Amino acid sequence: MQQHQHEVRAAHTASTVTVYQAYSPEIGLPAVREGRFPAAWKRDRMTWIKPSFLWMMYRCGWATKADQETVLAVEISREGFEWALRDACLSSYKPGVHPDRATWQRELKRSPTRVQWDPERDLRLQPLPYRSLQLGLSGEAARRYADEWTVSILDVTPLAHEIHALVRDGDLDSARGLLPREQPYPAAEDLLRHLRP
Numbered sequence: 001m002q003q004h005q006h007e008v009r010a011a012h013t014a015s016t017v018t019v020y021q022a023y024s025p026e027i028g029l030p031a032v033r034e035g036r037f038p039a040a041w042k043r044d045r046m047t048w049i050k051p052s053f054l055w056m057m058y059r060c061g062w063a064t065k066a067d068q069e070t071v072l073a074v075e076i077s078r079e080g081f082e083w084a085l086r087d088a089c090l091s092s093y094k095p096g097v098h099p100d101r102a103t104w105q106r107e108l109k110r111s112p113t114r115v116q117w118d119p120e121r122d123l124r125l126q127p128l129p130y131r132s133l134q135l136g137l138s139g140e141a142a143r144r145y146a147d148e149w150t151v152s153i154l155d156v157t158p159l160a161h162e163i164h165a166l167v168r169d170g171d172l173d174s175a176r177g178l179l180p181r182e183q184p185y186p187a188a189e190d191l192l193r194h195l196r197p
Contacts, residue, residue: 006117006196008085008133008185010051016151017081018180019049019135020056021072022063028070032155037146047142049074052132053156053180054121062164063157073154073180080149084141085191088113091136094197112141115195123167123175 011018023031030038037043050056053073060068089104089111090097098104108114114136119127137145159178166175 006131006133006192008051008187008192009120009182010185011053011180011182012078012185015078016075017051017078017185018073018075019051019081020053020156021047021049021074022056022060022065022068023070023072024067025070028072028155028157031072031153032070035153036150037153041146043143043146044139045142046136046138047145048134048136049076049145050132050134051185052120052182054123054125055118055132055134057160057164058121058125060160063160069157070155071157071160073156075151075154076145076149077151080144082187082191083144084113084135084137085115085187085195087111087141088115088135088195090114090195090197091116097194097197112139113137117197123163123172123179 022028027038027041031041050059056071057063060071063069063071089107091108091114093101093104098107116134116136117131118134120130120132122128163175163178166172166178
């Protein structure tokens with residue numbers, strides 16, 4: 001049950017993992033055009049990446065929220081993704097994972113990445129009984145993400161709008177057929193052991 005509750009699901013290939021982010025067009029469109037994040041993208045700020053397309057839709061309101069109108073599918077190297085998991089700390093204290101709060105606070109302070117597990121979403125953006133990974137990148141991790149790990153950046157805003165229109169029309173089967181194929185990520189147990197509450 002615990003494995004299923006906190007399992008990384010993503011669209012992935014032998015060498016890459018797809019994650020999602022939403023930005024204003026001023027950031028998103030140059031990123032798509034250039035295949036990398038522009039200088040205006042702040043490399044010194046925490047940035048959150050999400051392997052779940054539907055969690056991203058929940059977060060950005062199907063690309064309708066202010067400064068989240070452009071949804072990007074960012075293909076990153078599996079090597080980078082696994083580095084981020086290996087060097088991550090849970091974003092909140094969990095007694096079963098950390099010996100005490102002080103230990104967690106020390107880990108959080110020195111970790112360049114953090115993990116949150118939020119309820120996965122269905123097509124109507126309602127919570128599901130299992131969790132979806134969010135990965136927060138700061139400092140070295142954010143810089144590596146932008147400048148080393150990124151393989152390609154695709155604008156999936158039209159896809160978001162198309163799926164949303166089908167959902168509004170009640171055609172959930174057609175909407176489901178357009179979703180990216182997210183499958184359990186074959187992460188070694190030691191990559192996630194310290195990240196499962």
